[in-house]
Amino acid sequence: MSVIPRIEEFSADLTAIRHDLHAHPEIGFEEKRTSGIVAARLEEWGIEVHRGIGRTGVVGVLKGKREGARRIGLRADMDALPMDEFSNLPYRSTIPGRFHGCGHDGHTTMLLGAARYLAETRDFAGTAVFIFQPAEEGLGGARAMLADKLFERFPCDEIYGLHNTPELGPGQVAVFPGKAMAGASFFDITITGSGSHGAMPHMSRDPIIVATALSQALQSIVSRNVNPLRSAVLSITQIHAGSAYNVVPEKAALAGTIRFFDDDVAELVRTRLRKVAAGIAEAFEVRIDVDIRDIFSVLENHETETAAFAEAAREIVGAENVLTEPHPVMGSEDFADMLHAVPGSYCWVGHAGTVPLHNPGFVLDDGILPVGASLLARIVEKRLQAS
Structure with missing residues (x-):
């Protein structure tokens, strides 16, 4: 040296x-x-x-x-x-x-x-x-x-x-x-349901159940929508909900990142994320808002x-x-x-x-x-x- x-x-x-x-x-x-x-x-x-x-x-x-x-x-x-x-x-x-x-x-x-x-x-x-x-x-x-x-x-x-x-x-x-080095988007997802007493969950639209279902469903995007010969990552890195043991909350939030080397792959993942969220929202009768932001370009x-x-x-x-x-x-x-x-x-x-x-x-x-x-x-x- x-x-x-x-x-x-x-x-x-x-x-x-x-x-x-x-x-x-x-x-x-x-x-x-x-x-x-x-x-x-x-x-x-x-x-x-x-x-x-x-x-x-x-x-x-x-x-x-x-x-x-x-x-x-x-x-x-x-x-x-x-x-x-x-x-x-x-x-x-x-x-x-x-x-x-x-x-x-x-x-x-x-x-x-x-x-x-x-x-x-x-x-x-x-x-x-x-x-x-x-x-x-x-x-x-x-x-x-x-x-x-x-x-x-x-x-x-x-x-x-x-x-x-x-x-x-x-x-x-x-x-x-x-x-x-990969490009990256960050995303925030807000799920708005309706809260209830924790002992009476049937009276709620439980956003925590929705959040767990959505986080699982989003993992199918890379494995089932992106060509396996091309690279992409979708990671849920934050889940926030609730403030008490006996309250089903009204809201839950997810956040995470998408990584990619090609703009078309990034757009595919972003589009599928929004569609999966919309489908989950309809299935569980809740509102889901998705905010995706371009943070890093491909180096x-x-x-x-x-x-x-x-x-x-x-x-x-x-x-x-x-x-x-x-x-x-x-x-x-x-x-x-x-x-x-x-x-x-x-x-x-x-x-x-x-x-x-x-x-x-x-x-x-x-x-x-x-x-x-x-x-x-x-x-x-x-x-x-x-x-």
Whole structure:
């Protein structure tokens, strides 16, 4: 492995930054402390800073020491998850119900590391644009930055991002062209029946019975309507109803997500969900309201930029540790929306540990910080070489 030596020299500083961010997590569009730290660091290193992009986002702009018209964007997400942390780390979350359980504190730190190094060396021809995005976890942070005219104000010819993962070995990087991460819709279903005394259920239209029947029926959509050679997921992730032991409630609610790689499959699942809900409503003589929202686009890596990202990764972690065979995942990532606006690529960087992302016991391996920072810095140096 050939981590950039200068980045390795200040890796202890990167660890300190991440531990501070980890101890003070902020969820989407609340990243005021985090974005303040990011902006202050960039300014300290002589980088031009723009705040409040997409509400709490930060953009840094750095020109190389050689003239060049091309501009490369690097993006990291800053938000934490609305969940508790179950660890004994000395720097564990100090805020109940807030936890960097996906590694975004690491992503922010890695991009800061790349920015510091590039600001010190400026050994490139053109401009590096550092994009610190809020609200990636399903709240539309990328779309908020795009609505704020991100790429009109800060044009980029290419853009790159990364994500940590314990599913790869330490020092491994996975990157491949084409569809890499699924698109996603979120849905909320409200069932309105009529309540009664729990001892007299015949006088009710029990929404809990309807909710359980509907949740079972919806599982038939993927197994019986979607071509088995194409991929889709429909998951019920929330059920809410009732407030007392002896009351049949009036309402029940379901919520969940749909994942897909093709728009026609997504539309099929959404259409069938509404039809199944309508049929269940008629059968049980209740009202069912369905709200389905498009949250994530399908993430598609561009071929030329992906080849460049893979080559940069080989220089940092070695050719034997760069995996380029297509292996799409059903997770979603709103960097996809940026890739619809600007060509680029997104990769995964492996680290030690076995606890999965979004688990209350997840721990990010700090050893990944100089690796990710080196990879982001190197892609700028390679793509902005003097012609």
